[in-house]
Amino acid sequence: MVIDDLENAVPLARALYNGGLKVLEITLRTPVALDAIKAMVKELPEDAVIGSGTVVTPEDLQASVDAGAKFMVSPGTTPALIEAAKKCPVPLLPGIATPSEAMNLYTQGFKHLKFFPAEAAGGVPMVKSIGGPLPQITFCPTGGINLEKAPTYLALPNVACVGGTWMAPKNLIAEKKWDEIETLARQAASLER
Ligand SMILES: O=C(O)C(=O)C[C@H](O)[C@H](O)COP(=O)(O)O
Numbered sequence: 044m045v046i047d048d049l050e051n052a053v054p055l056a057r058a059l060y061n062g063g064l065k066v067l068e069i070t071l072r073t074p075v076a077l078d079a080i081k082a083m084v085k086e087l088p089e090d091a092v093i094g095s096g097t098v099v100t101p102e103d104l105q106a107s108v109d110a111g112a113k114f115m116v117s118p119g120t121t122p123a124l125i126e127a128a129k130k131c132p133v134p135l136l137p138g139i140a141t142p143s144e145a146m147n148l149y150t151q152g153f154k155h156l157k158f159f160p161a162e163a164a165g166g167v168p169m170v171k172s173i174g175g176p177l178p179q180i181t182f183c184p185t186g187g188i189n190l191e192k193a194p195t196y197l198a199l200p201n202v203a204c205v206g207g208t209w210m211a212p213k214n215l216i217a218e219k220k221w222d223e224i225e226t227l228a229r230q231a232a233s234l235e236r
Pocket residue numbers: 068070096097098116117118159185186187188206207208209
């Protein structure tokens with residue numbers, strides 16, 4: 044989720060949760076993102092898993108932990124971020140786009156990685172090809188995925204889940220169309236793995 048307006052944070056999270064999506068990532072791309080995470084942690088039911096995204100620096104990691112994030116996601120990786128993540132009590136899902144990056148993280152103990160930007164970086168054929176030599180690594184592809192494309196990723200043995208913003212489009216958030224977002228979330232949550 045990209046939250047521009049703090050007052051939308053909890054209603055949006057509730058719509059997604061009520062639609063069946065219980066793992067919610069708030070990207071640290073807007074000034075209200077950390078406050079949005081705090082508000083969701085406070086207001087959503089206990090089984091909602093609230094995390095942060097667009098985690099770029101060690102400071103982003105710490106700020107996410109302080110806000111109550113249960114997981115963190117990064118678009119890519121840097122040595123500083125990975126070193127900080129190893130010491131952090133909250134897990135990081137680090138982003139990669141090539142086999143070398145995947146191998147580098149795997150040898151440092153990261154077995155579950157984000158494949159980003161999924162569609163632009165080769166999509167399903169790329170994830171499938173990485174799974175040939177590196178079947179022990181599982182991926183959460185994100186970036187350019189939608190309801191139609193998601194099942195083609197979810198069908199791969201090395202894909203654990205997918206992420207995306209298609210169920211929370213900016214225009215529906217701005218218009219506070221929570222029922223429509225809940226319907227989109229329900230469609231996404233009904234996809235089979
Ligand atoms: O910044 C991060 O840490 C992210 O997790 C990136 C998001 O997953 C993608 O930006 C979603 O991409 P769209 O579904 O195409 O909007």
